[in-house]
Amino acid sequence: MCASALAFLAPAAAAQASYTAQLSGVVTDSSGAIIPNAKVTLTDEATNISNTVTTNASGVYVLTNVRPATYSIRVEAPAMATQERKGVVLAVSQQATLNFSLSPGQVTEHVVVTEQAPLLDTGSASLGTDVTNQYVRDIPLPDRSMFGLVFLAGGVTEVAGQGITDSYPTGTNFVSNGQRNATAEIRVDGALTTAPEQGEGATTNVYWQPSVEIVQEFKVENNSFSAEFGNNGGTVVNIVLKEGGNKFHGSGWWFGQRSALDANDFFSNAQGIPKPDHLRDQYGFSLGGPIKKEKTFFFVDFEKVRVNDPVHIDAFVPTTLERSGDFRQTQILDQNGNPMLQQIFNPFNVAPPDPVTGNRNRQDFTIPNLIDANLIDPIGQAIINMYPQPTVLNAPPGTANFHKVILSNNTARQWDVKIDHHFSEKNHLSGRYSNSHSLFVVPTVFGDGDFNDGFTGPTDTHNGVLEENWSPKPTIVVTSRLALDRAFSPVNENYPKLTTVFNQPGDAPLAQANGLARFPVIQMDNNATSLFNQCCTDTTFAHTLYSYSSLCPGPRAGKSGSLAASSASSSTIFTSRIHLPAFSISPLV
Numbered sequence: 001m002c003a004s005a006l007a008f009l010a011p012a013a014a015a016q017a018s019y020t021a022q023l024s025g026v027v028t029d030s031s032g033a034i035i036p037n038a039k040v041t042l043t044d045e046a047t048n049i050s051n052t053v054t055t056n057a058s059g060v061y062v063l064t065n066v067r068p069a070t071y072s073i074r075v076e077a078p079a080m081a082t083q084e085r086k087g088v089v090l091a092v093s094q095q096a097t098l099n100f101s102l103s104p105g106q107v108t109e110h111v112v113v114t115e116q117a118p119l120l121d122t123g124s125a126s127l128g129t130d131v132t133n134q135y136v137r138d139i140p141l142p143d144r145s146m147f148g149l150v151f152l153a154g155g156v157t158e159v160a161g162q163g164i165t166d167s168y169p170t171g172t173n174f175v176s177n178g179q180r181n182a183t184a185e186i187r188v189d190g191a192l193t194t195a196p197e198q199g200e201g202a203t204t205n206v207y208w209q210p211s212v213e214i215v216q217e218f219k220v221e222n223n224s225f226s227a228e229f230g231n232n233g234g235t236v237v238n239i240v241l242k243e244g245g246n247k248f249h250g251s252g253w254w255f256g257q258r259s260a261l262d263a264n265d266f267f268s269n270a271q272g273i274p275k276p277d278h279l280r281d282q283y284g285f286s287l288g289g290p291i292k293k294e295k296t297f298f299f300v301d302f303e304k305v306r307v308n309d310p311v312h313i314d315a316f317v318p319t320t321l322e323r324s325g326d327f328r329q330t331q332i333l334d335q336n337g338n339p340m341l342q343q344i345f346n347p348f349n350v351a352p353p354d355p356v357t358g359n360r361n362r363q364d365f366t367i368p369n370l371i372d373a374n375l376i377d378p379i380g381q382a383i384i385n386m387y388p389q390p391t392v393l394n395a396p397p398g399t400a401n402f403h404k405v406i407l408s409n410n411t412a413r414q415w416d417v418k419i420d421h422h423f424s425e426k427n428h429l430s431g432r433y434s435n436s437h438s439l440f441v442v443p444t445v446f447g448d449g450d451f452n453d454g455f456t457g458p459t460d461t462h463n464g465v466l467e468e469n470w471s472p473k474p475t476i477v478v479t480s481r482l483a484l485d486r487a488f489s490p491v492n493e494n495y496p497k498l499t500t501v502f503n504q505p506g507d508a509p510l511a512q513a514n515g516l517a518r519f520p521v522i523q524m525d526n527n528a529t530s531l532f533n534q535c536c537t538d539t540t541f542a543h544t545l546y547s548y549s550s551l552c553p554g555p556r557a558g559k560s561g562s563l564a565a566s567s568a569s570s571s572t573i574f575t576s577r578i579h580l581p582a583f584s585i586s587p588l589v
Contacts (some may be wrong), residue, residue, distance in 0.1 A: 004437075016477070019219075019238050020191035020553070021090040024062040027055050028077055034059030035102060038077040045070050045086070046245030048294050051425050053474045065469055065477040068092050068217060068240050079106030091130045092219035092238050118274040129153035132221045136212060144255060144282055147171050150237060153220035169197055171206030176235040177222050184235040189432065191465035191483035192547040207487035208436050208461040209544075211303045213286050214253055216242045241432070243420050244297030248289035255282045265312060271403040276310040278407070291419075299418040307410040311442060313451050314400040315529040317377040317387040325371030327395050331397040332527070339397045342367055383522060386446065386496075386531060398527065406445060406453060412438035412550060424472040434463040444494040447519075447532035454490040454534060461485070478550065493537040495519045 027038040040061040043050040046069060055061045070084040080102040083318050090096060141148045145166035150156055155177040158164055167173050172184040182203035186194045193203040196524045218239040221229070239386060257280040263273040284303030291298055321329060330342040345362035353360055365372050388402060394399035414436035421429045438461050444454035465483040472478070495518050518538065522531040 001162075017235060018242050018481075019068070019092050019189060019548075020064075020479075021066045021068055021094040021096065021188075022062070022064050023066060023073075023088075023090060023096050024060065026059050026101045027060060027061065027077070027102065029080065030101060030103045032101075033079050035080070037208070038075055038080075038102075041074045041076075042066065042073070042246075045072055046243075046247075047297060048423075049422050049425065062156055062475075065471070065479060066090055067243075068094070073098065073100065077101045077102055079104060086581060091132070092217055092349070093221065094130070101338070110554050129222075130217065133215070136215050139140065141212060142166075144212050145240075146209065146215050146218070147174075147237075149218075150174055150220055153222065153224050156220065156235075166209075169203050169205040169368045171209055171237075172204045175300070176220075179234045183243045184237055185229060186237045186239070187229075188239045188463075189241055189465060190467065190479075190481055190547065190549075191431070191463075191485075193485050194465060195270050195485065195487075195543045195545045207459060207489065208414070208434055208463045208485065209241065210241055210434070211284065211286075211301055211414065211418065212255060213284065213303070214242050214301045216240045237270045241416075241418065242286070242288060242299055243418060243430075244288035244290060244295050244299045246290050246297075248287070250285060250287035250289075253283060256280060262332050265310065265405070267312060267314070268310075268403075268405055269429075273403055273405050276405045276407055277308065278310055279306070279308050282293065294422075296419070296421045300416065302415045304440075305410065305412040308407045308409070310405045311408050311451055311453060313402070313404045313406065313445060313453065315402040315446060315448075315451075316400055316527045317390050317402045317529065318384050319390055323381075323384055325368045325373070325376050327371075333398040337398075341369070344371070346372075346375070348355065348375070383531070385426075387529075395583045402529075404445065406443050408440065408442040408452075410440045411436065412436065427470040430465075430467045430469075432465050434461075436461045436463075441494075442474050444496075446529055447493060447534050448530055450529075452530070452534070454494045456494060457489065457539070459487065459489040461487045480550045483545075483547045485547075486543075488542045490540045491536050491538070493518065493532075495532050495537075 003156075018270050023042065025039070027035045029035055036055055036057050036059055038055045038059070038061070039052060040055065040063070041050050041052045042063050044067075051063060053061050053063060068090050068172065071088045071090060072084060073088055074082065074084040076082045081104070083100055083102055085098070087239075129152060131152055132144035135144060135149055135152065139149065142165050147170075148164045151164050151174065153176075157168075159173055161177060162173060164174075169182040171186055172182045174184070175181050176184065177291045182197070182205070184204060185187045185192065185196070186204075186206050186209075188210060193208060196205055197203045197205045197229065217232045218237060221236040221238060223234070257278065259275055259278040262275065262278055265273075268275070271332065282303065282305045284301060286299070286301035288299035290296065319330075321327070327342060327344050331339045332342045334340045344365075345364075349363040351361040351363060365375075390401040391403050392399075392401045405497070414434065416432065416434040418432040419430070421428065438458070440455070440457045440459075442451075442453045442455045444452070463483075463485045465481065465544065467481040468477045470480075498519055519532050521533050523533055524530050
């Protein structure tokens, strides 16, 4: 398969394998003459695992499919002084050039260069920004989400009103180079982790994201990237996780917030609402090291989050008089912003049509703006009493008479296990499994979407990837990858059941109508706040994303494909794609 792809696509543009780097250069002597058959050895400074190639007849060496890390590189040739450079940093998807000029010398001479300037990406036309571990580690991040660092890339801006927080659609809600938001493709160690939202395909969403503490670096690729990235709207966020080395290394962290260090919200303070008991705890650990030195390595981490965030509610609720049917003191604002009496009429008493105009005039109750006691429906009375009492008496017309701060609660935990095994310098196998669980709950006050109160959302995610890198000869590297991303995220509510509100014998038919169990939406006008007006509750969402690829960088050609299954409620979409550097085919199955 790989040989066929190489033969068919030889003239195609260069393509690097997802997240790995390439290092190439020319070896010459001090006069500029090329040195063929020079031995070039690249060694990972953390694992001490080496990869050796020789220069060709033109003095060129090429090291492909190199994992982003810090390396030392050593060049040896007969009758030449050996030259070694340390601290060579290769970044995500980088195609760098590093040339060597060897001087004549004795066999025992050895030149070591310890200060190395950053390598330029001279082998790729793609446009992007590499965000290194220094930024990931040291820049303060809202909610410790690494996606806030995406805005360091040129051409990336926020969605109006969203800021740089990791808002919905999670992980991809930013605008890149004028493209629509929520269309980016996210990859972790080469594996696709974004899936079409609700199976619709218009936007992408991330249900699992790695902890900031285990991200080594990532690259935001905006334009002109390889054809292997074919599942997105024009931007790729390419993430590389840390891995173990010959020495044990780890970290522990705790980030906390407490209301004692917070200032009260401006509006809460103005309305006399005390400061809520806000808190945030985010803590965990990571550990990496050898299982067998220079052969097998591991990396594990665990993180837990506990958050209580304030939710500020300003609402319009019925007054004590209005609950009894008395609207004689109810005022609203007219079209000019002036107070006026809110008039109500008897719906069961309408005057006969006017013989000239045909209009019907509504009639007052026995006492204007006071509902007759015998016309008050017990079901309507029960509904109106579901509203909480006003917190502001005699509020001016057109202003909210209910102010309250409630606490949303979010608990989450996640863990990751990664194993790397090097059978030889030509064969490397890597596997990772990640699991996360979160539960978001907001107590019910109105069940209104404006406040998201009454909202319960659990999310369970399983993410795994298995990757093999095999180099049968120096000019060919085959990368095979199988990945799975499974998310289950139903949306529920805490609304009262019909039977708990209408529990009189005569109310049974209402509770049983159409098999309803939850309370229906009660929508109000004239500034009154609606009840249980929440979108998308009582829904079951799940997606299963399978992705596979087999890439052959080196001679710069590749072939990959992906199969995704995504379901929302009763709908299911299956998509099959084959991507080649020269063209792409996307049949819908």
